[in-house]
Structures are given as C-alpha cells and as structure tokens.
Amino acid sequence: MTLVAVTGWGQPKDRVLAAESGFNHHLTKPADVDQFRALLETEMHR
DSSP: OOOOOESSOOHHHHHHHHHHHTTTEEEEEEHHHHHHHHHHHHHTTT
C-alpha cells in the first residue's frame, strides 16, 4: 500500500515527519492535480 500525505505543512521537517510516520509521498496543498495523477499512475504500475 502506498500512502500519500496531502497537507498544508510543507517545510523540510514536515516532509521528514511524514516519512517517519510511514508516508511514501508528501504533497502540499493546494495539490497539483497533474503531479498527483502522475504519482498515482507511477504507483499503480509498480
């Protein structure tokens, strides 16, 4: 399972905390729809 954090917190320390909490990816709000779509497509083909 792939976990994606979509959050308003985007500082480097926030990305580290997300990774330490088990998230595979970290996107900040407002999330870029094209980036999110590309991420999903990449993960679906793993």
